[in-house]
Amino acid sequence: MAILLSGLLSELAKNSIKYETFLPDGCDPASIELGGMVCDSRKAGPGVMFAATKGDHSDAHEFTAQAVSAGAPALLCERRCAAAVPQIIIRDVRSGMGEVASVIHGYPSKKMTMFAVTGTNGKTTSAFLTRAILASAGVKTGLAGTVINDDGEKKEEAEHTTSEGADLQGLLARMVENGCGACVMEASSHSIAQGRISGISFDRIGFTNLTPEHLEYHTDMENYFSAKRALFGKYMKDDGIAAINIDDEYGMRLRRELGKRAVSYSMRMEEADFFARVLSVSEEGLAIEVKAPGLSGNKGIKLPALGGYNVMNALQALSLACAAGVPAAAAIESLEAMPQVPGRLERYRLDNGVTCVIDFAHTSDGLEKALGAVRQVCGGRLYVVFGLGGERDISRRPIVGETASRLGDYVVVTSDNPRGEDPEAIIAGIEPGVKRHATPYKLITDRREAICLALDMASAGDIVVIAGRGPETRQVFKDFSIPLVDREIMEDWCRMRGRRVL
Numbered sequence: 113m114a115i116l117l118s119g120l121l122s123e124l125a126k127n128s129i130k131y132e133t134f135l136p137d138g139c140d141p142a143s144i145e146l147g148g149m150v151c152d153s154r155k156a157g158p159g160v161m162f163a164a165t166k167g168d169h170s171d172a173h174e175f176t177a178q179a180v181s182a183g184a185p186a187l188l189c190e191r192r193c194a195a196a197v198p199q200i201i202i203r204d205v206r207s208g209m210g211e212v213a214s215v216i217h218g219y220p221s222k223k224m225t226m227f228a229v230t231g232t233n234g235k236t237t238s239a240f241l242t243r244a245i246l247a248s249a250g251v252k253t254g255l256a257g258t259v260i261n262d263d264g265e266k267k268e269e270a271e272h273t274t275s276e277g278a279d280l281q282g283l284l285a286r287m288v289e290n291g292c293g294a295c296v297m298e299a300s301s302h303s304i305a306q307g308r309i310s311g312i313s314f315d316r317i318g319f320t321n322l323t324p325e326h327l328e329y330h331t332d333m334e335n336y337f338s339a340k341r342a343l344f345g346k347y348m349k350d351d352g353i354a355a356i357n358i359d360d361e362y363g364m365r366l367r368r369e370l371g372k373r374a375v376s377y378s379m380r381m382e383e384a385d386f387f388a389r390v391l392s393v394s395e396e397g398l399a400i401e402v403k404a405p406g407l408s409g410n411k412g413i414k415l416p417a418l419g420g421y422n423v424m425n426a427l428q429a430l431s432l433a434c435a436a437g438v439p440a441a442a443a444i445e446s447l448e449a450m451p452q453v454p455g456r457l458e459r460y461r462l463d464n465g466v467t468c469v470i471d472f473a474h475t476s477d478g479l480e481k482a483l484g485a486v487r488q489v490c491g492g493r494l495y496v497v498f499g500l501g502g503e504r505d506i507s508r509r510p511i512v513g514e515t516a517s518r519l520g521d522y523v524v525v526t527s528d529n530p531r532g533e534d535p536e537a538i539i540a541g542i543e544p545g546v547k548r549h550a551t552p553y554k555l556i557t558d559r560r561e562a563i564c565l566a567l568d569m570a571s572a573g574d575i576v577v578i579a580g581r582g583p584e585t586r587q588v589f590k591d592f593s594i595p596l597v598d599r600e601i602m603e604d605w606c607r608m609r610g611r612r613v614l
């Protein structure tokens with residue numbers, strides 16, 4: 113799909129966005145074809161508009177010459193640039209580029225049923241489950257989130273939970289081209305606050321929960337909540353429906369505010385629209401009973417997952433899919449074949465009787481839930497290996513440390529993605545929390561060494577939980593990154609010790 117610059121300008125004139133244009137002498141907007149948009153000059157090329165944003169580290173207006181010499185035929189920018197190409201000038205490119213890119217791509221989000229999932233924890237799992245339900249109802253569905261972006265034909269590792277507006281609209285356009293009738297995407301609080309999702313109106317939006325995270329960005333819980341709430345105010349269609357966890361206090365507030373525009377789910381309140389209770393737990397998963405609109409009586413199913421929170425994620429997916437018209441009975445049945453979400457309580461049984469669990473938990477709430485789930489099926493000792501990322505809320509460091517030492521029998525604190533911070537300083541921030549309990553622990557900066565130590569110490573019946581990174585593939589330092597995958601370290605350890613994954 114491509115649009116002429118003249119067509120883009122006349123479409124923008126109908127939209128709410130305010131803009132000015134600069135056309136170099138002799139430039140005919142009807143002769144310039146635009147096939148897409150990028151916001152990173154290193155990805156610029158012929159036929160692709162370059163959007164220049166001002167970031168914390170650099171001002172991309174300085175890269176416009178580079179983008180133009182790579183072939184960019186036009187710019188979206190915040191001030192007039194020296195380059196001799198047409199320029200559309202708007203006040204804030206970061207929050208406006210999604211809308212402009214949406215026009216370039218022919219409004220892809222209007223051609224699919226758009227689902228978003230937001231909340232601190234559970235977005236990825238709920239999004240995967242929602243997509244699985246829609247797929248078994250015969251709807252080809254694209255997926256965009258923390259682990260992968262899937263355009264219906266090709267899966268790519270995601271850089272962000274929610275991509276920048278230009279990239280996101282490009283992804284949606286590919287979904288449409290590939291015949292997707294729906295898109296399920298995660299909406300991070302950063303993306304809402306920064307307007308990365310501008311140009312999209314959602315049909316159905318799920319809210320999982322709100323617990324402390326990213327307070328380095330949002331300052332306090334009320335601001336963090338406001339960012340999430342904007343998704344339901346600014347980005348939901350008038351006839352859109354929200355599917356909300358009312359066991360969460362912020363969820364309850366949203367439910368009250370949205371009134372009839374919301375359905376609720378709960379594991380505590382049977383009067384919720386969707387309700388479930390756990391009947392039994394085994395290493396294979398959870399037997400649950402579900403109440404949903406349209407069912408005559410409760411329905412029992414086996415969910416191949418651990419942890420009560422995964423029942424909440426299943427309810428989130430169920431309520432979203434049913435609110436979009438999938439019959440409850442079929443939706444619930446498809447949960448029995450729920451997919452393993454990469455790096456979410458991913459279980460490996462080793463031939464020495466040890467189980468290794470790789471999980472993405474990197475918040476206190478996430479770790480509490482993950483360790484709680486594993487504890488229920490752990491007959492031996494529970495080893496916890498984890499670290500925390502740099503340039504993220506430092507107040508959570510001792511809190512996560514406390515959670516690990518309260519719920520684990522042995523803790524190894526290590527590095528995650530230090531980014532621009534000193535890894536040892538991050539570990540030192542975690543240690544006071546770990547010390548609040550008598551649980552033995554070790555501090556080992558090198559993540560490979562830390563994982564190997566725990567695997568060496570564990571014996572039959574024990575479980576080693578490696579938390580924080582899930583399927584992440586690179587460890588990020590200040591100016592470089594190295595390949596690092598927790599599962600591969602576990603596999604290397606097996607090779608070194610002559611062990612096998614069963």
Ligand SMILES: CC(=O)N[C@H]1[C@@H](OP(=O)(O)OP(=O)(O)OC[C@H]2O[C@@H](n3ccc(=O)[nH]c3=O)[C@H](O)[C@@H]2O)O[C@H](CO)[C@@H](O)[C@@H]1O[C@H](C)C(=O)N[C@@H](C)C(=O)N[C@H](CCC(=O)O)C(=O)O
Pocket residue numbers: 151152153154165166167168169170171172175271272273274275276300301302303
């Ligand atoms: C706080 C934040 O959102 N930062 C994002 C922001 O960084 P920044 O503003 O500092 O960007 P910058 O480096 O100054 O660059 C400014 C612009 O110049 C461009 N540039 C830069 C260099 C160059 O040679 N050419 C060029 O064009 C960049 O592409 C960018 O558009 O813009 C960058 C480019 O898009 C993002 O990579 C970066 O995300 C950083 C890496 C990040 O870690 N973000 C996290 C906090 C985030 O967004 N997380 C949420 C998930 C949260 C959750 O669910 O838990 C997410 O949605 O993933």
Ligand SMILES: Nc1ncnc2c1ncn2[C@@H]1O[C@H](COP(=O)(O)OP(=O)(O)OP(=O)(O)O)[C@@H](O)[C@H]1O
Pocket residue numbers: 231232233234235236237238258273298320321421422424425455456457471472473474477478479481482
């Ligand atoms: N509903 C939930 N409530 C609380 N914790 C959860 C829930 N679902 C998952 N978790 C925990 O949070 C971790 C991340 O899960 P998931 O990837 O599904 O959430 P997310 O919201 O996508 O996270 P992120 O935005 O950080 O990628 C899991 O590994 C698990 O420990």
Ligand SMILES: N[C@H](CCC[C@H](N)C(=O)O)C(=O)O
Pocket residue numbers: 258273474500501502504528529580581584
């Ligand atoms: N979406 C989250 C993921 C954190 C994962 C953890 N491994 C880290 O690097 O801090 C973030 O960007 O804060």
